[in-house]
Amino acid sequence: MKEISKKIISDHGLSKEEYLLIKKILKRKPNLLELGIFSVMWSEHCSYKSTKKWLKTLPTKGENVICGPGENAGIIDIGEEDALVFKMESHNHPSFIEPYQGAATGVGGIMRDVFTMGARPIANLNSLRFGSPKHSKTKNLLSGVVKGIGDYGNCVGIPTVGGECFFHESYNNNILVNAMCVGLVKKNKIFYSIAKGVGNPIIYVGSKTGRDGIHGATMASAEFDDNSESNRPQVQVGDPFMEKLLLESCQELMKEDAIIAIQDMGAAGLTSSSFEMASKGSCGVRLNLEKVPCREKNMTPYEIMLSETQERMLMIVKPSKKKITFEIFKKWGLDAQEIGKITDTGNMEIFFEKKIVGKLPIKPLADSSPEYDRPAKKPAKKKFKSVTCNLSIQEALIKIISSPNHSSKKWIFNQYDKLVMCDTLFFSEQADAAVIRVHNSNKAIAITCDCNPIYCNSDPKLGAAIGVAESWRNLIATGADPIAITDNLNFGNPEKEEIMFQIKEAINGIGIACKALNYPVVSGNVSLYNETNQKSIFPTPVIGGVGLIKDLSKATSMKINKNDSIFLVGECKGHLELSEYNRACNNNEGKPPELDLKKELRNGRFIRNFIQENNNIVSGCHDISEGGLIIALAELAISNKKGIKVKTPDHVKNYERWYFSEDQARYLLIVKNDKKLNEIAKIKNIKVQKVGEVKGNSFSIINKFEIPIKKLINYNNAWFNNYIEK
């Protein structure tokens, strides 16, 4: 057996201290296989060693939470027998190396996390960050990632209903691909990953194991340098057809009362799935690796244990149900194998061709998994000079809506099957959140994902809190009651103090906002080391929010009808720092807008109740976010292909601040009856003011400018088409 050298240890991403700890746990030197297992189990990706301490501070409980973080995905109660299972996960590094496969397998992985718990996935979303459109790689990465996401979800038959896409040079060499999946399950049919029952068989099903992505989990936790591209580790190839077979066969088997525990083989493959199941159930496992179906010849135990071949599941079944288990998998044309048994030794014992090749104590390994309190330091405040903007309102409006970040994302979401399953009521660009009917029922769920990295870069705490508030607002605007979130924390290298500062601050901000809004965190994912040559991405804590609409007839989109009135709900304070307007004038410095969570709650509740109680006079609703009031109005006009006459209230002195400020807690409410809204707002003491009417065929601010609606739409559509075609 190969001697474990210092180089081998560092190649495995383990520190000297961690290696000493391994020896202490084993009471001897590890062999290569054991070292490999430790290295993936203790990788940032699997152990959360840099963030665990802080993640524990997040609010994770609530009256609707059935299962918080710790399982494959979080679960919330949505009334009657129904529950939702959801989570978000990143596939950033693999997508940079191979955008199509990287993104596709990201979608596949998150769907397995959801259906492994017994749920049928009903919606996918994705949150994407690319480098500057001018960067030589961006176009290929964009096309590959979008196609990969689309092809995978489309083939499995799960609608991809929403998401976001944002370009910024800080992502030039570290794109972000975060995929979210929501599934539906009956409360009494939830499956967990807690192994039980000495002697129970461990069944492997799905794709045959190959040498794919060996060391993917440690790769996902390592910084890139210029060599990373040529040094390419084996990428994982996705097989959505296999995923569909796994989904259907697992759903069928789950009806049979056969499964004791089930877990997908995600990052760190067979290692982490078997280890985690045993660890949660406080038992031991014995694996016979020669039984593992392999795609390639002469695979070693090391390769088999660490392979990240996609579309594989591991389950513990009742011995009496082995027969039916194999029958069901056979019906679906899948390879299933019994590869081991649950034991009471408390150890993971790995056999290969009858010989023991590795033995690790489960509990000590799990308990001593490292947890760091890495030093953090607030970066020195930079002084900045404010540049004055000399764009007219019309110029700025056109510049913003035809910019990469604000132009229509049709090119993206037309590649996604948004409608399969026939329960999509609204998808991206129709409403602030996607709205999906709970099949065969009168209720619907609303889903969104949000993050403003510009804000987060300036103030990670406030920026992250605003992300939470924005997702909450998006749900409110569809008439939903927000319930819970999942998050995906994307940052640079945590070993740097200023990055660790961002991480701590962002988690703190999420916690504060979630507590105030009664909006707990039920699952999530952390992606660190998103940097290349010492240049980190902007901190990007993406929030995926989920809410419930009890009566789907009240689901609200961005719809406007002729002669409707458009009201601004909430106050304009005129904050322009970091706004799209300022950025359109190359003024990129400053603070994010202030966030008053009490006001957020008050305005949100008002909107939510108004939509619910006065639905007959509400046409639509839209929250005000990046770009401010005028962009929100333009978006209404564009998505409805209808003209809007905007009237500036008499009290307004500064047009730029009025139209472009990005103050929080604001909505546009589109109603058929001004009087009623004014009356109710007065009673509830909420500030509302009429800002426009749905009229004619152009978008205009009275006494300022007028743009024909067709032209406005062209501005909004042009960028993607030109960019891709060229």
Added chain:
Amino acid sequence: MSKKNVSIIVFPGSNCDRDLSVSIQKYLNVKVSYVWHNDSKIENYEMIFLPGGFSFGDYLRAGVIATKSPAIHEVIKYAKKGFPIIGICNGFQILTECNLLKGTLLKNNNQLFKCENTHLKVENKESIFSKNLKKKVVEFPIAHAQGNFYTTPDSLKELEDNNQIIFKYSSKNGNINKESNPNGSLNNIAGIINKKKNILGMMPHPERAVDKFGSQDGILFFKGLGELL
């Protein structure tokens, strides 16, 4: 409710089987039996549907592997006997691959999957599938990567001469032009029937147009089929 059942053939990778069955039960008002691709007998053959999706992952060419399934031999048998067969999206691709319908479906001309609403001009108003549509133009969504209909000039002429073209992609007002062609299909063809006129293949999804949140023209389509039973 009619006593008869209709059948939906389910292949590994089909993913519109449930969607189709919901619409059929609700608007055609009959029960649905699912037939697994490996079954070599179809009990309810009065009307047979081939659903959308990615049968066998759409590997090699969309629909081709499905044509090797035992159930397809049965479908061919009942097709020849004149029973109505309807293939939607992947179902259409399967029907051309097993030669029950003319032509083939190439990759979309921009090489990308496309999901959007389309308007369809009803070209033949006499066929058993379209005579109850009662609208000049209907609106059904499409969602496919391989929907670019192609056939040889001879067989195109045959399709035209026999009035076998049922749907063409069009503008809202029924104009058939390049702008309304979503995928490059020859002459904007979106749906055709066979010479005997009992088999329909179409790329757009009527089962996705039955909700008040979008188009409801699919209801007309399914209700119209009711007469055939």
Added chain:
Amino acid sequence: MIYRIYISYKEGILDPEAEALKKTISNMGFKSMKNLSKGKYFDIEIIDSNKGLDEIRKISKDLLSNPVIENFKIIKK
């Protein structure tokens, strides 16, 4: 024994993928290209050569190629 089966488009059939590639290539500034066409191939290894070849012919015709638009050619490797 390995046979290679080539699948190519029949003459006169427009291959949109090849068209798209041609456009991209010339957009990339490559000027030497006069024409481009494309196809697929399958390498099938078989046990027994007589019956095997027969099977390969059938597979090529019934599965691997689409007779409306494609030709196939079998070559022993």
Added chain:
Amino acid sequence: MIYRIYISYKEGILDPEAEALKKTISNMGFKSMKNLSKGKYFDIEIIDSNKGLDEIRKISKDLLSNPVIENFKIIKK
């Protein structure tokens, strides 16, 4: 002058399509097949052979093949 560029998967890369085809072929009752792999090819006709071949190499590397998972081979026809 025509060059043919063969594109194939690198060794060890999962090819789900080939897997599906193998299963189908054996389900169709063909028993002789021992293995199947697949690839694509491009026939590119060029004007000038020196600069042309150079361009073909670039096109093969940057456009026609995906270097992360595929190999290419250029052959003069």
